[in-house]
Amino acid sequence: MTPFGEEMIRLRAERGVTQKQMAQALNVSAAYLSALEHGKRGTPSFDFLQRVAGYFHIIWDEADALFALAAQSNPRVTVDTSGLPPGHTILANLLAARIRHLPNQTVVDITQLLDNAQKGAKDSS
Structure with a gap:
């Protein structure tokens, strides 16, 4: 869903x-x-x-x-990591491979971490 x-x-x-x-x-x-x-x-x-x-x-x-x-509801997401550092590609692939098995709290934690990182990037610019 x-x-x-x-x-x-x-x-x-x-x-x-x-x-x-x-x-x-x-x-x-x-x-x-x-x-x-x-x-x-x-x-x-x-x-x-x-x-x-x-x-x-x-x-x-x-x-x-x-x-x-x-x-924010597209169930089939494509992530383009071309031109980014290798760690970004690793992260995208790990998430794609493991997302179905992540506990809900882990998803909440990752989402908060990403939201906070985005807010921090906006605040510093």
Whole structure:
């Protein structure tokens, strides 16, 4: 499941909407919505995201947050380490090989470490 899929499920449950109802309203198949919710499809189009926001009457900051979740929800990521030091390639390959077996807390720790490193880089520039 992706962060976007998890949010779609939450929004539907909160509003008492089935996949079939939402799919009909958005003019997509229920299978497509299911695939999005369960991480079997890539990042949805901007047009689709706008339709979702409209369907749920989501505006401004909440819509921006939904769009950001979608941007971070591609289940098939490609990492290009060409031109970077060898350690970057090792990290990318280790993560690709082991991500399915990492405990949730390790994922949280790595995510925080990367977020902190990015914030530190922004602060120093």
